[in-house]
Amino acid sequence: MRLDKFIAHCTGASRSEVKRWIRAKCVTVAGITTTDPRHYIAPPDEVTLNGSPLAYPHARYYMLHKPEGVVCSNEDGEHPTALDCLTGIHREGLQIAGRLDKDTTGLVLITDDGQWNHTITAPRAAKNKVYCVSLAKPISAQCMAQFAEGILLKGESKPTRPANVAPITDTKVRVTLHEGRYHQVKRMFAACGNHVTALHRESVAGIVLDAALAPGQFRPLTQAEINLSKSTSTDE
Known part of the structure; x- marks a missing residue:
């Protein structure tokens, strides 16, 4: 690690001051x-x-309840970012482990541990991602079957991995994916002739969004949550 980065991380001072x-x-x-x-x-x-x-810093791991309108990027000239929500935290070195669209709410994981980030997000890891999805029209049995088989999305050469759909109501379902393609949930339902009206991520890699966190709030992960994310698989 560069000396100036290390001291900034330990003290919270700016790089120029360091x-x-x-x-x-x-x-x-x-x-x-x-x-x-x-x-x-x-x-x-x-x-x-x-x-x-100065003590060498320990890796940091956070869960954020991302509100609607917040973007998952380090900087944005128009919208607040996920890192902007981490008030009182020295943000240098932090990475977003698995992004959400601006209008999607729910669990976002943030860390400065690059290897752990890779463990969470690498396509080969196939970590489970669970979403609560509100739909414009009632879910059909045919759509559920298409999700279970995998769907060839427009502009792609390989179908999606099989995904599980569990109805909550006629127009609200819980979807479990094992990959993270661009706008995947929305595109899969569009391919089935339906439209997503609201999307909320409940869990990633076995880490469940804390129900006590209001939109915009965050907390450190527990050691059990950090360890859980390293062991969860598509079979869970």
């Missing part, structure tokens, strides 16, 4: 003063700031 500290000879690495913000560090190198040692 660079001033480094160039002012306030920082040592393994007992040696350095003035290069790009200096690469890794454990067990000890880093001190004004004589006080």
Whole structure:
């Protein structure tokens, strides 16, 4: 990790402020003063700031209840972002593990652990994603059968993986996918001649959105949730 990034992560200071500290000879690495913000560090190198040692940060994992109108990107000139919801959190290095459309609500996972992000989102992992879907028309038995078989979406060469549809009411269903294609739920229902009017993600990789979180709220994942996401499979 770059020295300036490490210190910013530990202190919450801006990178420009950290660079001033480094160039002012306030920082040592393994007992040696350095003035290069790009200096690469890794454990067990000890880093001190004004004589006080800095601890290597632990990876961070959060769940967010994404509201409608929020985009899943690090920056956006027009709309609030998922990272904007993480008030009071140092955001540098954070990544969104599995994105949602602007008008889709529900569970979004955010982390600075790139390997864990890959575990969640890699197509090969085939992690379960569960959605509550409101439809313009009642669900048909034929549509449910198409989901179970897989659907060849417009512009694609391979059909979707089989997906499970469990009716809640005539026009509300719970859908479980094992992949994450672009606008997949909406496109699958469109291929069946129906239209999604509201979409809410309830869980990803076995991690269930906390019912206590209001839209826009977040909390750290528990260790059990972090571990669960590493072991869940398409068979669950």
